[in-house]
Amino acid sequence: MNDVRPTICVVDDDASVREALGNLLESVGFDAQLFSSTEQFRRASNLDGPSCLLLDIRLPGANGLDFQESLQKAGISIPIIFITAHGNVPMASRALRAGAVEFLMKPFQKNELLGAIRQALERDRVQRTENAELIAIQSRFNQLTSRESEVLELVVSGLTNKEIASHLAISEVTTKMHRGQVMRKMNAASLADLVRMSDKVKAYSRKEKAQ
Amino acid sequence: MPALHTSSIAGAAPVPEKEGQNNSVRVRPLGGAGSYSIAIRYGTATLFSIAALFASLGIQHLFAFPYPFLFLFFGAVMVSAWIGGMGAGLLCVVLSTVFVDYFFVPPFYSWQVSATAETYFVSFVICALVASWISSAKKRSEQALQQTRDELEIKVSERTTALMQTQAELSRLSRALSMDELTASIAHEINQPLTAMVANGHACLEWLSAKPANLEKARQSTQSIIQNGTRAADVLARIRALFRKEPPAKQLLDLNHLIEELVDFLRHEAATRRISIRTDLARSLPWIKVDRVQLQQVLLNLIINAMDSMSAPKVPSKEIVIRSRKNGPDQVLVAVEDCGVGIKPEIAGKIFDPFFTTKSQGIGMGLSISRSIIESHKGRLWASANPCGGAIFEFTLPIGSQDSDE
Numbered sequence: 001m002n003d004v005r006p007t008i009c010v011v012d013d014d015a016s017v018r019e020a021l022g023n024l025l026e027s028v029g030f031d032a033q034l035f036s037s038t039e040q041f042r043r044a045s046n047l048d049g050p051s052c053l054l055l056d057i058r059l060p061g062a063n064g065l066d067f068q069e070s071l072q073k074a075g076i077s078i079p080i081i082f083i084t085a086h087g088n089v090p091m092a093s094r095a096l097r098a099g100a101v102e103f104l105m106k107p108f109q110k111n112e113l114l115g116a117i118r119q120a121l122e123r124d125r126v127q128r129t130e131n132a133e134l135i136a137i138q139s140r141f142n143q144l145t146s147r148e149s150e151v152l153e154l155v156v157s158g159l160t161n162k163e164i165a166s167h168l169a170i171s172e173v174t175t176k177m178h179r180g181q182v183m184r185k186m187n188a189a190s191l192a193d194l195v196r197m198s199d200k201v202k203a204y205s206r207k208e209k210a211q
Numbered sequence: 212m213p214a215l216h217t218s219s220i221a222g223a224a225p226v227p228e229k230e231g232q233n234n235s236v237r238v239r240p241l242g243g244a245g246s247y248s249i250a251i252r253y254g255t256a257t258l259f260s261i262a263a264l265f266a267s268l269g270i271q272h273l274f275a276f277p278y279p280f281l282f283l284f285f286g287a288v289m290v291s292a293w294i295g296g297m298g299a300g301l302l303c304v305v306l307s308t309v310f311v312d313y314f315f316v317p318p319f320y321s322w323q324v325s326a327t328a329e330t331y332f333v334s335f336v337i338c339a340l341v342a343s344w345i346s347s348a349k350k351r352s353e354q355a356l357q358q359t360r361d362e363l364e365i366k367v368s369e370r371t372t373a374l375m376q377t378q379a380e381l382s383r384l385s386r387a388l389s390m391d392e393l394t395a396s397i398a399h400e401i402n403q404p405l406t407a408m409v410a411n412g413h414a415c416l417e418w419l420s421a422k423p424a425n426l427e428k429a430r431q432s433t434q435s436i437i438q439n440g441t442r443a444a445d446v447l448a449r450i451r452a453l454f455r456k457e458p459p460a461k462q463l464l465d466l467n468h469l470i471e472e473l474v475d476f477l478r479h480e481a482a483t484r485r486i487s488i489r490t491d492l493a494r495s496l497p498w499i500k501v502d503r504v505q506l507q508q509v510l511l512n513l514i515i516n517a518m519d520s521m522s523a524p525k526v527p528s529k530e531i532v533i534r535s536r537k538n539g540p541d542q543v544l545v546a547v548e549d550c551g552v553g554i555k556p557e558i559a560g561k562i563f564d565p566f567f568t569t570k571s572q573g574i575g576m577g578l579s580i581s582r583s584i585i586e587s588h589k590g591r592l593w594a595s596a597n598p599c600g601g602a603i604f605e606f607t608l609p610i611g612s613q614d615s616d617e
Contacts, residue, residue, distance in 0.1 A: 016439055020407035020414070023432055027417035058399070085402035106406040110413035 006050040006121050007031045011041050012083070013060050017106070021054065021113075028114065038067045050128065052101070052120035054113075057084040057091065065091065068098050077127055079120035083108070134204055137197045140186050148185070151178040155191070156198045252295030253302055256287075260306035263287035268314065279315035281335055288339050292346035300343030308336050376479055379511075394566075400446045404439035411435045461500045461588075466543060466608075467492040467535055469503065473510050474533065486518055486529045493536040496543055497610045505584045509592070512577040513547040513604045519570060520551025520601060527599050542590075542607045550601040554594060562594060581606075 008030045012018045018034045025032040035041040037060060041053075057064040068080055082095050085106040092103040101123060102116035144152065147168075154164045161179065165172040188194040263283040274280045284307040292300025313320065316328045324332050415432035418425040474488050481488050517531045528550040538544035554562060561567045563582045568575030578592075585592040585606045592606040 014403045014407075016407040016435070016442070017403055017410070020410035020435060020439070023428070023435070024410040024414040024417070027414040027421075027428065027432075083406075085399045085406070106402045107409040108406070109409065113410075 004049040005029070005031045006052070006124075007033055008052060008054060008117060009033045009035065009041060009078075010054045011035045011038055011059065011064075012054070012056040013037065013058075014056075017056075024110065024113070028110075030117070038062045038064075050121055050124050052079045052081060052117060052124055054081050054083055054117075057082055057087065057095075065094055065098070068095065068100065072098065079123045079127075081113075081116045081120055134200055137186075137201055138204070141197075141201055143185050144182060148178055148182050151175065152182050152186070152194070152198065155179060155182070156195045247295070252299045256291035256295050256299035256303040257306060259287035259291050260284070260303045260310065263307065264310045264314065271315075278331055279311075281311060281315060284311065284335075285339060285342050288343045289346040292343040293350050296350065297343070297347040300347050301340075304336070304339045304343050307339055311335060372479065375476065379476065397446070397450060401443055404443040404446070407439040408436050408443075411439070460504075461502050463498045463500050464503060465496070465498055466501075466506075466545065467496055469506060470510065470533055470535060470545070473507060473514070477511075477514055481518065481531070484518055484522065486521055486531060488514070488531045488533065491532060491534045493534075496535055496537060499543060499608050499610055501588055501608060502584075506588075509581040509584050509606065510545075510547070512581045516577065516604070517547055517549035517551060517602075520549055520553070523552050526550055526552070526601070537610075538607055541610050543610060544605060544607050546603055546605040548597050548601065548603045550597060550599040553596060553601050559594070563592075 008025050010018055010021050010025070010032060012021070013036050015036070018036065022032040022034050033044070035044065038055075039062075055064045055067065059067075062070075064082060064084075071078065071080075080095075080100045082092075082100050082103045083106055084091070084103075087103060087105050095103050101120040102112075104112055104116060141149075150168060151164060154167060159167065161172055161175050164179075165175040168175070182188075183194065186194060186197060188197065263286065267280060267283050271280060288300055288303045288307060291303035295302075312322060312324060312332065316332050317325045411432045415429050415436070418429040418432060470490060470492060474490055477488065514531060514533070521529055521531075530550065532546075532548040534544075534546045534548070536544055558567075558569070563578050564575075565579040566575040567579075582592045585608070588608055590606055590608040592604070595603050595605070597603045
C-alpha cells in the first residue's frame with residue numbers, strides 16, 4: 001500500500017488559496033486534487049488509494065461542517081482536516097466531535113498542515129487495513145457450509161466439543177472434523193483468533209443494519 | 212357641549228428645561244361655544260330675541276304684508292344657536308315664540324291665538340326650531356373638525372418624535388452590525404491571501420531544496436506570493452477608503468445648542484430608563500468649528516454609556532449632568548457625569564482601546580471612535596472618577612479659526 005502516492009483533496013472556493021495549497025502539497029510529494037466546491041468533490045471523487053480531505057468551512061452552497069455530516073451519512077469515511085479563516089470554538093468542537101482530524105486556522109504553517117495530513121493518512125491507512133481485513137474475513141466466512149457456521153457459532157460462544165455434539169445431535173468425531181474444517185477455511189491460528197474474526201464480522205453487520 | 216382640554220395637551224410634549232427654548236407643540240385655543248360661560252351664552256340668546264322684537268316692532272309698519280314680518284326672529288335664533296349652542300338656540304326660540312304670540316299674532320297684545328293665525332304661528336315655531344337645530348349642528352361639526360385637526364397635529368408631532376428616536380436607535384444598531392460584519396469580513400479577506408502567501412512560501416523553499424532544485428516551480432511560487440501580497444494590500448486600501456468616505460465637514464456652531472438638541476432627543480429614552488438628564492451650560496460660550504455629525508456621535512456615545520452604567524440596580528443617583536464651560540483662553544470643555552457603576556481601576560487604561568467593551572452587546576468601538584473624532588478636532592477626551600462612584604468623561608475643543616486643518 002505504501003507504493004501508492006497518497007492523494008490530498010482540497011476543497012476551497014478561493015482560487016489563490018486552493019492553488020497555493022496544491023503547490024505546497026505537490027512540492028512535498030503528494031498528489032493534490034483541487035475542488036472549488038463540495039459538489040465538485042462529490043462528483044469527481046473515486047479515491048481508491050490513500051487519501052484525506054482539506055475542507056474549508058465557509059463555502060458557497062454547503063457549509064463545510066454540514067458537508068462533513070452528509071459524508072458520514074453516506075458512509076464515506078475519508079479523514080477530514082478543516083481549514084478556516086474565521087473559526088471559533090463552537091465550530092472547532094463540532095468538527096472534532098464529528099471526527100475531524102484537525103481544525104486549522106488560516107494562515108497555517110507547513111508543519112501544522114503536514115502534521116495533520118500525516119495523522120489523517122495514518123487514520124485512513126488503519127481504516128483501509130481494517131476494511132480490507134474485514135472483507136477477507138467475510139469472504140472466508142461465506143465459504144463455510146451451514147453446518148460449519150453452526151459449529152463456528154457454538155465454538156466461539158465457548159462450548160466444548162462434547163457440548164456442541166450433544167447440542168447438534170451429532171457424534172463428537174464429526175464435530176471435531178467440522179471444527180477442524182472451520183479453523184482451516186477461516187485461516188485461524190487459534191481459537192482466540194477465530195473469536196476475534198467472528199466478533200469483527202458481527203460488529204460490521206450490526207453497523208450495516210444500523211445505517 | 213363638552214369642554215375641550217386645550218391647555219393640558221401642550222404639556223404632554225417634551226419641554227426643555229431652559230426657558231425660551233420651548234419648541235413644543237401649542238394647540239390653538241378654540242373659539243365658539245365651548246369657551247363661553249353659560250351666563251354669556253343664554254344672556255346673548257335673550258338679548259338677541261329682545262333685539263329682534265324691537266326691530267320687528269320698529270319696521271313692522273313699513274311692510275304691507277298680510278302676515279307680520281318675523282324673519283328677524285329667525286336671525287336671532289340662528290345667531291344664538293351658533294354662539295351659545297342648542298340650549299341657547301332653544302331659549303331664543305321660546306322667547307321669540309312668546310313675543311310673536313303676544314305682539315304679532317292676532318288678537319294682538321294677548322296670549323290668545325286666533326283660529327286663522329294658528330297654522331301660521333305653528334309653522335313659525337317649527338321653522339324657528341329647525342333653524343336653531345341646523346345652526347347649532349353646523350357649529351358643532353365645525354368644532355369637531357377643528358378639534359380633530361388639532362389632535363392630528365399633536366399626533367403628528369408625537370409620531371415625529373418617536374420616529375426620530377427609532378431612527379437614531381436604528382442607525383446605532385446598523386452601525387454596530389456593520390462594524391461586526393466588517394471585522395469578520397476584514398479577517399477573512401486578509402487571511403485568504405496570507406494563507407496563500409504562507410503556503411506558497413513554504414512550497415518555494417521545498418522546490419529550491421529539492422535535488423535538483425526545481426527553479427521553474429520556485430519562480431511560479433514567488434510570483435504567486437507577490438500577487439497575493441498585492442491582493443492583501445488592495446483589501447486594506449479598500450477598507451481605508453471605506454472609512455474615509457466622508458471628509459469631516461466643519462462648521463461654526465453653538466456647542467450648547469448642540470448639547471440641548473441632543474438632550475431633547477434623548478429625553479424619551481432617558482425617561483423610559485427612569486434617568487434624568489440635567490444640563491449646566493456656560494452662558495456666552497464661544498462658537499467652535501466642528502463637524503456637527505461627528506460631535507453628535509461623540510456626545511451620543513458618552514450619554515448612552517452613562518445611561519448604560521446607571522442601569523445597575525443600586526446606583527446612588529439616576530441623574531446625568533452635562534456641563535459646558537470655557538477652559539482657559541482658547542478651549543471649551545464639555546463634561547458628561549454619571550453616578551453609575553464607574554470605571555474599575557484595572558480597566559481604566561483600556562477603555563479607549565478599539566474592541567474593548569464591558570457591555571454584553573457592545574463591540575467596543577464607541578469610546579475609541581469618540582477619542583479619534585475629538586483628536587481629529589485637535590481636542591482631548593479623557594475619563595476620571597466621579598466622587599459619587601460613577602464616571603466623568605470630559606473633552607476639550609479648541610476655540611478659534613484654524614480653517615487650515617484638513
